[in-house]
Amino acid sequence: MAYEQLKQEIIDYSKEIGIDKIGFTSAEPFSELKARLEEQQELGYASGFEKGTIEERTEPKRLMPGAESIMAIALAYPTRIKNAPKSVKGDRRGMFCRASWGTDYHIVLQEKLDKLAAFLQEKIPGFECTSMVDTGELSDRAVAERAGIGFSGKNTLMIAPELGSYMYLGEMITNIPFPPDEILNEGCGECTKCIDACPTGALVEPGRLNAQACMAFLTQTKGFLPDEHRDKLGNLIYGYETCQVVCPYNKGVDFHHHEEFEPDPELVKPRLLDLLQISNREFKEKFGKMAGSWRGKKPLQRNAIISLAHYKEKSAVNELIRLMNQDPRPVIRGTAAWAIGKIGVEKGYKAIEQAMEKEQDQEVIEEMQKGLAFQKSS
Numbered sequence: 568m569a570y571e572q573l574k575q576e577i578i579d580y581s582k583e584i585g586i587d588k589i590g591f592t593s594a595e596p597f598s599e600l601k602a603r604l605e606e607q608q609e610l611g612y613a614s615g616f617e618k619g620t621i622e623e624r625t626e627p628k629r630l631m632p633g634a635e636s637i638m639a640i641a642l643a644y645p646t647r648i649k650n651a652p653k654s655v656k657g658d659r660r661g662m663f664c665r666a667s668w669g670t671d672y673h674i675v676l677q678e679k680l681d682k683l684a685a686f687l688q689e690k691i692p693g694f695e696c697t698s699m700v701d702t703g704e705l706s707d708r709a710v711a712e713r714a715g716i717g718f719s720g721k722n723t724l725m726i727a728p729e730l731g732s733y734m735y736l737g738e739m740i741t742n743i744p745f746p747p748d749e750i751l752n753e754g755c756g757e758c759t760k761c762i763d764a765c766p767t768g769a770l771v772e773p774g775r776l777n778a779q780a781c782m783a784f785l786t787q788t789k790g791f792l793p794d795e796h797r798d799k800l801g802n803l804i805y806g807y808e809t810c811q812v813v814c815p816y817n818k819g820v821d822f823h824h825h826e827e828f829e830p831d832p833e834l835v836k837p838r839l840l841d842l843l844q845i846s847n848r849e850f851k852e853k854f855g856k857m858a859g860s861w862r863g864k865k866p867l868q869r870n871a872i873i874s875l876a877h878y879k880e881k882s883a884v885n886e887l888i889r890l891m892n893q894d895p896r897p898v899i900r901g902t903a904a905w906a907i908g909k910i911g912v913e914k915g916y917k918a919i920e921q922a923m924e925k926e927q928d929q930e931v932i933e934e935m936q937k938g939l940a941f942q943k944s945s
């Protein structure tokens with residue numbers, strides 16, 4: 568009984584501190600998830616960003632021996648930008664996905680979890696907990712699902728009927744046996760919009776994602792973007808959300824009650840050319856607080872170059888030539904060479920030919936050849 572009351576108190580407190588949804592589940596192993604993760608690994612569908620062993624990811628007691636329950640929290644984030652600057656010819660802008668708007672959600676959610684922990688520490692002598700947001704061992708989605716926050720969509724994302732899927736998740740393992748919540752009895756039904764809309768077929772079946780083919784994952788890699796996916800980026804430089812945009816549960820969803828997640832239009836839609844010229848220090852100062860900066864500037868710059876190529880932005884050619892000739896990073900030199908070819912101006916092809924004479928890196932030379940091939944095919 569006492570735990571029921573304590574649970575209600577923590578639910579009330581969670582509302583006070585701006586948590587949109589909270590749910591509770593036991594600390595029992597996530598057996599179904601374990602089998603699924605093993606399959607994902609065998610099929611080569613894992614992203615490689617996962618933390619810990621499969622056992623650690625599915626058995627909360629391995630992370631905290633006295634674990635009795637897990638508390639899951641969700642915070643909704645906005646989907647529309649007020650006064651968004653326009654991306655126009657001669658002044659192209661890229662776009663960070665919504666999950667990267669505002670202050671890095673890892674920080675914001677961790678603060679909320681810390682407040683919940685402090686609240687319980689004061690009430691319960693011997694209270695123990697360990698919390699995580701996204702980068703921990705536990706699957707935020709599996710915990711949230713079992714704690715009744717939402718259901719797992721065919722796009723593999725957690726969907727809360729009242730919030731949609733544009734929400735951040737976090738959780739706290741505790742040594743308090745809080746009574747668990749019910750799993751939601753809701754689902755996608757016959758809908759397959761996300762699977763139909765995925766440009767790379769990364770949703771290989773309902774609820775199964777091949778992370779290696781997922782554009783959201785590919786925008787965060789540091790090597791060359793596979794050729795066949797370059798035309799699919801559009802203006803996105805970080806993340807990819809088509810499978811959320813088309814979801815009926817997200818129709819009309821746009822929450823702006825967390826000030827921390829309000830997007831700064833100039834940051835979430837940055838000028839692509841400015842991004843190519845930014846120093847490490849400036850990058851850290853400007854973008855360091857955004858979730859989308861976690862892999863550093865290289866993947867963003869690579870994507871920015873691909874975006875300029877997508878728009879065939881002729882005004883970018885001089886800067887791309889500079890990068891092809893001077894940038895120390897082969898991925899940037901090579902992607903710039905490919906982009907110059909794709910944009911297709913005469914001086915660009917000449918510059919590629921000249922640069923190729925002194926280029927030593929084989930992968931970059933291959934990108935230069937691809938760039939020159941655009942000339943022959945045009």
Ligand code: SF4
Binds near residue numbers: 755758759762815
């Ligand atoms: S788009 Fe349809 S199938 Fe996909 S997650 Fe949303 S409701 Fe489910």
